[in-house]
Amino acid sequence: QVQLVESGGGLVQAGDPLRLSCAVSGRSLHxxxxxxxxQAPGKERNFVAGISGNGDSxxxxxxxxxxxxxxRDNGKMTxxxxxxxxxPEDAAVYYCAAVKYGGPTLISxxxxxxxxxxxxxxxxx
Numbered sequence: 001q002v003q004l005v006e007s008g009g010g011l012v013q014a015g016d017p018l019r020l021s022c023a024v025s026g027r028s029l030h031x032x033x034x035x036x037x038x039q040a041p042g043k044e045r046n047f048v049a050g051i052s053g054n055g056d057s058x059x060x061x062x063x064x065x066x067x068x069x070x071x072r073d074n075g076k077m078t079x080x081x082x083x084x085x086x087x088p089e090d091a092a093v094y095y096c097a098a099v100k101y102g103g104p105t106l107i108s109x110x111x112x113x114x115x116x117x118x119x120x121x122x123x124x125x
Contacts, residue, residue: 002026002114004096009119016086022079022096022116030054033102034072034079038092050104059104088125093118
């Protein structure tokens with residue numbers, strides 16, 4: 001079992017970068033597929049990016065491909081989301097998620113059984 005705590009959200013201007021972090025407590029992080037989701041007000045929670053247990057495979061939503069990068073450091077028990085060229089439509093609460101095994105292409109919220117509390121990202125135009 002793992003616990004997830006996100007950090008790094010904030011208010012930025014369109015075009016700015018921002019880096020989110022997810023601190024993971026527990027053991028054997030390498031067996032967990034990790035992902036970032038986001039949820040804007042009044043909308044569903046949507047997949048943003050996923051990364052395999054050993055970090056050698058990643059998968060991105062089309063809307064963020066080329067701008068966002070997901071990475072992980074299993075030794076430091078952290079997962080990061082580097083976001084570049086942020087757009088107003090990227091504004092949302094961002095959630096870190098985990099599931100044992102699986103793979104980075106798991107894009108459904110139902111596939112993940114561990115969630116953080118979320119961190120707010122606001123992008124002004």
